[in-house]
Amino acid sequence: MLQIEFELRAEGDELPDAFLDASELEMMFAGTRTSLGDSLRRKFAAVKCGEHGSPPKFTISGAYDRATEQMDLQYHVDTCCQAFLLRVMQILNQRV
Numbered sequence: 623m624l625q626i627e628f629e630l631r632a633e634g635d636e637l638p639d640a641f642l643d644a645s646e647l648e649m650m651f652a653g654t655r656t657s658l659g660d661s662l663r664r665k666f667a668a669v670k671c672g673e674h675g676s677p678p679k680f681t682i683s684g685a686y687d688r689a690t691e692q693m694d695l696q697y698h699v700d701t702c703c704q705a706f707l708l709r710v711m712q713i714l715n716q717r718v
């Protein structure tokens with residue numbers, strides 16, 4: 623099983639007329655975990671380093687800014703070596 627960690631959080635002060643309330647925000651985070659997790663697992667189901675046999679590890683951090691109501695997602699990839707990292711990045715950037 624591919625290792626994927628999510629660090630999703632909300633930042634900033636909630637607006638009086640916030641577009642998403644706390645439970646909707648949780649639902650959006652849950653949806654993000656599911657859809658990104660599924661898509662990564664699909665892309666990387668059989669991907670291992672040819673030399674070391676290790677799969678990549680992903681950490682996805684997301685900060686939802688309550689003031690701008692935007693979600694900023696960042697992918698962090700851990701691999702056993704630089705060559706495999708390049709391959710993982712190529713796969714990550716491919717459209718499905």
Ligand SMILES: [Zn+2]
Binds near residue numbers: 672703
């Ligand atoms: Zn390697």
